[in-house]
Amino acid sequence: MNQREPQLRTVDVTRYVKPLREGGSLPAIVEANDDFLYVIKFRGAGQGVKALIAELIAGELARALGLRMPEIVFATLDEAFGRTEPDEEIQDLLRASEGLNLALHYLSGAITFDSLVTTVEPKLASQIVWLDCLIMNVDRTVRNTNMLMWHKELWLIDHGAAFYFHHSWPNVEEQARRPFAQVKDHVLLPQATELAQVDAEYRAILTPALIRAIVGLIPDQWLLGDSPFTTVEEHRLAYIQFLEVRLASSEIFVKAAEHARKALI
Known part of the structure; x- marks a missing residue:
C-alpha cells in the first residue's frame, strides 16, 4: 500500500x-x-x-x-x-x-448500511472491527452502524464517539492497554474471522511517523483549554502516546474481540 x-x-x-x-x-x-x-x-x-x-x-x-x-x-x-x-x-x-x-x-445518494441486506466479507469486517477496537469507537452497532453503501461499496462515517476517554483524560497508558469491551456489540463482529492477520498487517502500516503526522493535523486552537495539559504540545503527545501504546499491545484488544465473537456464535 x-x-x-x-x-x-x-x-x-x-x-x-x-x-x-x-x-x-x-x-x-x-x-x-x-x-x-x-x-x-x-x-x-x-x-x-x-x-x-x-x-x-x-x-x-x-x-x-x-x-x-x-x-x-x-x-x-x-x-x-x-x-x-x-x-x-x-x-x-x-x-x-x-x-x-x-x-x-457529502456522498449524495448513499444509503445506510443494513447488515440484513448486505453481507461484508470477512477481511473487510475484520479490518473495520480492528480499527474500532484501536480507536475505542462505541458507535458501530446494529442500532447505529455509521456506515454507508455508496456505488455498491462500503464507506465509514461518524467517528466523533471514538477516543471517549479524552473527555476526562484518565491515565493514558492504562486506557491504551484496556480491551475494548463494547466490541461485543459491533455490527460486523460475527464476520470478523481474520483479526489476527489484520492485526499484523495494520500494525506494520501505522508507523510512529504516520501516527505523528495524523495527530499533527489537529489545529492548535482545538487543543487549547478544557484539558489537564498545560501546553498544546502535551495535549497532542497524549494522543500520540495512546495510539503508540495501544498498537504495541494490540494483542489485548484482538484477543478480547476474538473471545467476544466466539461468545456470539
Missing part, C-alpha cells in the same frame, strides 16, 4: 443547505466555495472540539489503512454566516461555531 503524507484542505462555507437531525450534535449539509457539498460537524455543538478531534484522527487512520472514508476538510464559518438563519437553535449553533470546523464530503 502506497503511503502519502496526510493533509487536509480548507474550504469556506458559503451556504447552509439543511440540518441533519439524526444525531444530537446537529450536523448539517453545507455548500463550500469549491462548489461541493459537505456534512459539517460544528465545534459549537454539545460535544465540542473533542468530537472533531476524534473524527479527524479516526478518519485519517481509516484512510491510511485503505478503508473508504469521505474526504475530510477543515471548514471555515464566517462570523456573518448565521445572521440570516431563521431557526434560533441553528443560529446559536452557527454563532458558537465561527471559525474552524470539520466537514466530510
Whole structure:
C-alpha cells in the first residue's frame, strides 16, 4: 500500500443547505466555495472540539489503512454566516461555531448500511472491527452502524464517539492497554474471522511517523483549554502516546474481540 503524507484542505462555507437531525450534535449539509457539498460537524455543538478531534484522527487512520472514508476538510464559518438563519437553535449553533470546523464530503445518494441486506466479507469486517477496537469507537452497532453503501461499496462515517476517554483524560497508558469491551456489540463482529492477520498487517502500516503526522493535523486552537495539559504540545503527545501504546499491545484488544465473537456464535 502506497503511503502519502496526510493533509487536509480548507474550504469556506458559503451556504447552509439543511440540518441533519439524526444525531444530537446537529450536523448539517453545507455548500463550500469549491462548489461541493459537505456534512459539517460544528465545534459549537454539545460535544465540542473533542468530537472533531476524534473524527479527524479516526478518519485519517481509516484512510491510511485503505478503508473508504469521505474526504475530510477543515471548514471555515464566517462570523456573518448565521445572521440570516431563521431557526434560533441553528443560529446559536452557527454563532458558537465561527471559525474552524470539520466537514466530510457529502456522498449524495448513499444509503445506510443494513447488515440484513448486505453481507461484508470477512477481511473487510475484520479490518473495520480492528480499527474500532484501536480507536475505542462505541458507535458501530446494529442500532447505529455509521456506515454507508455508496456505488455498491462500503464507506465509514461518524467517528466523533471514538477516543471517549479524552473527555476526562484518565491515565493514558492504562486506557491504551484496556480491551475494548463494547466490541461485543459491533455490527460486523460475527464476520470478523481474520483479526489476527489484520492485526499484523495494520500494525506494520501505522508507523510512529504516520501516527505523528495524523495527530499533527489537529489545529492548535482545538487543543487549547478544557484539558489537564498545560501546553498544546502535551495535549497532542497524549494522543500520540495512546495510539503508540495501544498498537504495541494490540494483542489485548484482538484477543478480547476474538473471545467476544466466539461468545456470539
